[in-house]
Amino acid sequence: MKKIHFSEWGIESPRYWGMLAVLGAIIAIAGGAVYYMEHNGHWVTGMTNQVVWGMPHVFAIFLIVAASGALNVASIGTAFGKKAYQPLGRLSALLAIALLAGGLAVLVLDLGQPGRLLVAMTHYNFKSIFAWNIYLYTGFFAIVAFYIWFMMDHRMKAWYKPVGIFAFVWRLLLTTGTGSIFGFLVARQGYDAAILAPMFVIMSFAYGLAVYLLVLMFVFKADGREIGAGLLKRLKNLLGVFVAAVLYFTLVYHLANLYGTENHAYEAFILRDGGIYTLLFWGGWVLAGCLIPLGIIYHPALGNSRSGIVAAATLVILGGFATVYVIVIGGQAFPMAMFPGKTIVASGFFDGVNGQPMLYAPSLPEILLGLGGVALVLLLTFIGIRMLRFLPTTLSDEVADPQHAKP
Amino acid sequence: MSSTEQQGRRGFLKKAATAAAAVVAPGVVLHALPATAAPRTEAVNAKVRWGMLIDANKCADGCNDCVTACDKENGLDLVDMPEGADEAHWERQRPRWIRQVKLKDNLSGKITNLPMMCQHCEKPPCVDVCPTGASFRRADGIVMVDRHICIGCRYCMMACPYKARSFIHAEVAEKLTHTPRGKGCVESCNLCVHRLDNGGRSTACQDACKHQAIVFGDLNDPDSAVSQALKKYPSVQIRADLKLNTGVRYSNI
Numbered sequence: 001m002k003k004i005h006f007s008e009w010g011i012e013s014p015r016y017w018g019m020l021a022v023l024g025a026i027i028a029i030a031g032g033a034v035y036y037m038e039h040n041g042h043w044v045t046g047m048t049n050q051v052v053w054g055m056p057h058v059f060a061i062f063l064i065v066a067a068s069g070a071l072n073v074a075s076i077g078t079a080f081g082k083k084a085y086q087p088l089g090r091l092s093a094l095l096a097i098a099l100l101a102g103g104l105a106v107l108v109l110d111l112g113q114p115g116r117l118l119v120a121m122t123h124y125n126f127k128s129i130f131a132w133n134i135y136l137y138t139g140f141f142a143i144v145a146f147y148i149w150f151m152m153d154h155r156m157k158a159w160y161k162p163v164g165i166f167a168f169v170w171r172l173l174l175t176t177g178t179g180s181i182f183g184f185l186v187a188r189q190g191y192d193a194a195i196l197a198p199m200f201v202i203m204s205f206a207y208g209l210a211v212y213l214l215v216l217m218f219v220f221k222a223d224g225r226e227i228g229a230g231l232l233k234r235l236k237n238l239l240g241v242f243v244a245a246v247l248y249f250t251l252v253y254h255l256a257n258l259y260g261t262e263n264h265a266y267e268a269f270i271l272r273d274g275g276i277y278t279l280l281f282w283g284g285w286v287l288a289g290c291l292i293p294l295g296i297i298y299h300p301a302l303g304n305s306r307s308g309i310v311a312a313a314t315l316v317i318l319g320g321f322a323t324v325y326v327i328v329i330g331g332q333a334f335p336m337a338m339f340p341g342k343t344i345v346a347s348g349f350f351d352g353v354n355g356q357p358m359l360y361a362p363s364l365p366e367i368l369l370g371l372g373g374v375a376l377v378l379l380l381t382f383i384g385i386r387m388l389r390f391l392p393t394t395l396s397d398e399v400a401d402p403q404h405a406k407p
Numbered sequence: 408m409s410s411t412e413q414q415g416r417r418g419f420l421k422k423a424a425t426a427a428a429a430v431v432a433p434g435v436v437l438h439a440l441p442a443t444a445a446p447r448t449e450a451v452n453a454k455v456r457w458g459m460l461i462d463a464n465k466c467a468d469g470c471n472d473c474v475t476a477c478d479k480e481n482g483l484d485l486v487d488m489p490e491g492a493d494e495a496h497w498e499r500q501r502p503r504w505i506r507q508v509k510l511k512d513n514l515s516g517k518i519t520n521l522p523m524m525c526q527h528c529e530k531p532p533c534v535d536v537c538p539t540g541a542s543f544r545r546a547d548g549i550v551m552v553d554r555h556i557c558i559g560c561r562y563c564m565m566a567c568p569y570k571a572r573s574f575i576h577a578e579v580a581e582k583l584t585h586t587p588r589g590k591g592c593v594e595s596c597n598l599c600v601h602r603l604d605n606g607g608r609s610t611a612c613q614d615a616c617k618h619q620a621i622v623f624g625d626l627n628d629p630d631s632a633v634s635q636a637l638k639k640y641p642s643v644q645i646r647a648d649l650k651l652n653t654g655v656r657y658s659n660i
Contacts, residue, residue: 041590043489043576048499052561052574112559112574112591119556123539130538130562186649187532187568336570338523338645339660341513348474348506349523350499351570359499 002399004087006152006389009382010223016386023379030372033365034109042112045366050350050358051332056110059370062207062324063103063377064137064178065200068171069208071096071144073235074151075171078164083402084231087392088216089164093148094384095212095377096171100140102377106369129180136174143167152389175201182327189266190331195256199249203323206242210316213239215378217310219385220395228397229304230404236309240297243316246323247290262337265355269334270326274357277330280322289319333357456548457598458527458626458654459613460636465620466520468509473522476615477505480599482583489577502573502588504596505612510660519660522612522621525550525571525596526645527654533563533572542593548626548654551597559591568646571595598623598654626654 009016037044047054073092077085108117124131147167150156179200185191213235220227254271257263270281293312295302302308335344335352344351350358385391397404478484481504488497505524511517531550533542541557544550552563564572572595575588582588585601599610613621624633642656 038591040489041577042574043492043497043500048496048576049502049564049573050499050570052564112561112593113557114559116556116558119539120558123541123556125534125537125540127535128538128562130536130560134538181562184536185532185566187566332565336568338569339510342510342519343513344508345511345518346507346509348471348508349503349570351506351508351523 004399005393006087006090006391007393008387008389009219009385009391015222016382019382020379023375023382026375027372027379030369030375033368033372037110037365037369038114044363046361046363047366048350048358048360051329051360053328053332054360055362055366056106056369057328058321058324059373060103060107060110061178061328062321063099063106063373065175065204065324066207066211066320067096067099067103067204068140068175068178068201069204069206070099070212071167071171072205072208073212074147075164075168078147078161079168084234084400087395087400088212090148090151090390091216091219091385092212093144093151093167094390095215095381096208097141097144097148098377098380098384099208099211100137101380102373102375104137105376106373109369110366129177129184133174133177133181136170136177140170140174143170171204172201175204182331187336188331188334189263189337190270190327190334193253193256195249195253196327199246199253202242202245202249203320206239206246206316207320209235209239209242210313210320213309213313214317215381217306219382219391225391226394226396228395228399228401228404230397230401231395232306232309233304236297236303236312239313239316240294243290243293243297247286247294250285250290262340265337266334269357270330274330274333277326277333277357281326281330284319284322285326287319288315289323293319329360333360451545451547451604453546454627456626456654457603457623458548458633458656459598459610459621459623460633460640460642460656460658461521462620462622462640462658463519463521464659465618466522466616467618467620468518468520470520470618471507472615472617473612473621474503474505474507476611477524477596480611481586482581482588485581485583486575486577486579486588492577497576500574500576502575502594504571504573504594521657521660523569523571523645524612524655525567526569526651527596527598529652529654531651532566532568532649536562536566538562545600547603549598549600549603550595551600552592552594554587554589554592554594557592559593561593563593567595568649568651 045054071092073085074089076082077089108114111117120134126132143163144167147163150160150163176197179197182191183194183196217227254267257267270277272278293315296308296312297303299308334357335355338351343355344353347353352358392400483502483504486502488494505522508521508523510519527548527550529548531544534544534550538560539556539558541553542563543553559574561574564574572593574593575590578590579588588594599607602609610623613623622633622636624631626634628634637656640658642658643660644653644656
């Protein structure tokens with residue numbers, strides 16, 4: 001392994017500014033969507049008093065979960081001392097910050113009173129996991145910013161490892177907090193399960209790494225940098241392990257639910273009768289998000305081709321969106337069990353009459369807001385790597401892989 | 408004098424009187440306020456716990472009087488459907504503090520009618536999850552929302568096991584002084600707190616129920632009608648498994 005040099009992203013200016021312009025335009029459209037929704041009120045969205053969290057929350061939660069996962073690559077290099085991952089750390093940390101910023105932007109712009117964000121900084125209810133998350137999220141920004149500094153500044157080398165370990169612990173807490181937003185909800189059948197917290201952690205491993213892989217491969221290809229086949233193989237195998245773990249947690253979550261009779265109706269809804277939610281569970285969460293990527297990653301030919309890895313990572317991300325959709329929207333669409341042993345046959349407030357699920361169809365402005373968040377992530381990342389030295393000049397195996405056998 | 412002229416004069420006088428009333432009334436109200444607000448000088452305390460018992464046997468099929476009364480009392484009938492909204496979709500978005508629910512027992516087929524609203528839990532999940540503390544429980548047991556610090560995150564709506572809360576999805580042009588409401592905040596039944604704080608001892612839904620299905624009062628006072636009724640008849644809490652110790656109890660469901 002040779003000394004690694006870092007440099008700014010060197011793509012031609014017109015291409016760089018062109019990409020920023022496109023991303024800026026998407027963000028501007030999202031801004032227009034926010035104005036439209038906030039000016040009129042949420043009646044212009046698909047959200048109702050039954051399904052209170054909609055598409056913006058799906059995007060926000062996916063991005064926030066992926067944020068902590070994107071930092072994993074850096075953590076493996078620092079906290080676990082794997083030398084091959086250390087050159088990857090800077091981009092990993094930058095992407096983590098960008099993903100969190102994108103997710104939080106979507107989340108706060110969907111608030112009924114986004115202008116009162118300051119209130120959320122001055123009034124705290126510490127029994128609320130939301131209030132804790134405000135600290136966990138802002139803390140994450142600060143810690144990862146220091147982490148990047150210490151990675152880049154050799155004078156701070158002594159602090160590199162302690163801060164890396166601290167950031168790793170913090171990100172575990174952060175995703176535990178995000179999973180607990182749902183895990184702590186006793187009211188709804190689909191939530192109220194402690195396993196949701198570790199499941200979100202493992203989801204973050206998979207989604208964050210998938211996003212990282214795609215961004216790494218794209219920005220390296222764009223300015224002609226090399227990624228060694230050996231390194232790519234490590235990363236895709238790691239993705240395989242994470243995806244398998246997501247599948248395992250999915251299995252345990254549903255098996256535990258299926259064991260207890262009280263959850264049978266909910267399981268029948270998600271696994272069999274839930275229409276779009278059933279389709280997204282099997283087709284998105286399980287097939288596209290887990291089984292097909294696993295098949296690609298461990299396929300002797302596909303797994304070693306770059307397009308195979310891109311396809312696998314893309315599917316993990318699409319499957320991830322489906323997963324979050326099933327959890328967030330599916331969990332609300334299933335009627336709450338208020339009267340066990342009885343069926344609601346009429347209601348003045350849509351209480352799931354005859355077991356019918358709550359209706360929700362995402363509206364265009366909600367989707368545009370979410371896409372704006374994604375564009376913001378890429379915009380921040382591209383500006384970051386263009387301005388500062390986040391990218392190793394090469395990740396060829398002879399330079400970056402400590403176990404690379406000399407020819 | 409012709410009758411048309413007379414009518415014109417009458418109309419003018421009427422208008423003038425209305426206009427004068429409109430100008431003077433706020434002043435009168437302002438002057439009158441200290442008198443009605445006197446009881447409020449004493450802080451709300453836990454000596455009282457407001458609650459109610461609902462007898463589902465008395466609740467009549469097809470009757471919607473409590474809902475109508477609540478809508479009127481709390482200005483929910485003033486929340487208009489925004490122009491261009493889809494009616495069926497708006498029905499799912501308009502606020503409701505109380506609603507009629509009709510149940511069928513899966514085994515016996517017995518039909519039960521009952522009103523559902525905020526159950527005013529002693530340990531409310533909505534209060535637990537609210538990040539800013541906007542969702543709060545008063546010492547006298549009323550669970551409500553401080554509209555000044557509600558940021559509209561709707562986490563309380565995710566957490567409420569009774570689906571009791573509503574989010575204000577649109578601009579509200581007209582509102583009542585005692586029940587202000589604004590787009591982007593969450594709200595729910597507050598047991599007609601404006602009545603209680605001004606010395607009233609009943610809720611609009613109770614007053615409207617001609618079947619006497621709702622008994623409201625102080626759960627801490629052993630002599631109150633609600634305490635007496637609770638002592639006399641077996642009652643249940645909805646989702647008693649959550650051990651929230653609700654202030655609203657039901658009998659005969």
